[in-house]
Amino acid sequence: MLHVDLDQFIAAVEVLRRPELRGKPVVVGGDGDPAKRGVVATASYEAREFGVHSGLPLRTAARRCPECVFLPVDRAAYEAVSDEVMRALRSLGAVTEVMGWDEAFVAVNTDDPERFAREVQRVIKAATQLNSTVGIGENRLQAKLATGLGKPRRDGAAGAGPAARPAGPVPGVFRLTHATWFAVLGGEPVSALWGIGAKTAAKLAELGISTVSELAAADVGLVAARFGPTIGPWLVATARGLDSSHVSGEPYVPRSRGREVTFQQDIDDWDRVRAEVAQLAGLISEDVAAEGRPAIRVVVKVRYRPFFTGTHGVPLSAPTADRSEIEQAALAALDKFPDRRPVRLLGVRAEFAASAET
């Protein structure tokens, strides 16, 4: 299995249409104004040297890197390029599962996966001029983690950072197998694994488990007692490099569609809060109509000052894409919030019926 991930995708797309930005520290996030509320979506490798990275507040990024070029997020542009990338990938004829704008899994039967990986990189580059990294594994988990290990530390200008990784024979391609799993990852913190974040890592640490090897060797019953009968065994299997999930070429069917806004100034007038929710609900009803499947439930999210978030939902009496019904349901969900404190963010999400068709 292969995992394909484009290098600094969003920043690279911006550089493509503004070549004068090449080689400069570029930061994409929010509406491009680093004085406003927002976070970094992507930082170019040059910007990363200033300590700017995804998720960093834009204001902090501007302080760390005053000379960075700040650009607004342009979803439509990234979607268009992403479509080209995925079309190029699919042209290779293998089962392809898109995982986001800049990522996909590819399942292929071949004696020479490295050669296939180079072919993947070649068709993507030919179609879009973009560079990508390819991970190879015996399952999706291994392929996904291999990609991270194959990433360039700096952009491919010279290709050779100071003695980078145990880089494979092919630059931008890295392979993991059951045989090499522990040698490469055994000593890494559990948070290096896909699906284990800071919270889970902290809970594992309470059990005396910090590294991949320790988690792999842990008592499954003990971990399950802490994390539940599904996640517990999954955690241990993941640490062992095991993953039985398959790559699906089926078209993506969304479970929900939502929109949310963070306001530049917190709103304390609840008449305005209601009006904003109604407006979001209107947009969502258009998204639902465009999806061509009715919604069955509407969920409203409220983030209060300073940063406490709650959600409340309301089922629709019947599946619908009707604007006023969705709006009414959103307002009913909003009414479930007892607090009338100042609001930082509002969100509305419509859920679709679990699709039983195929």
Next chain:
DNA sequence: TCTGGGGTCCTAGGACCC
């Protein structure tokens, strides 16, 4: 100098039924 926006999946607990 605080902490985006778009999602998915799992869990815990309450309601309700037999």
Next chain:
DNA sequence: TCTGGGGTCCTAGGACCC
């Protein structure tokens, strides 16, 4: 007069990912 054990469905929240 105080109390069982299943099971299912729903909701809110947690955690994670891109």
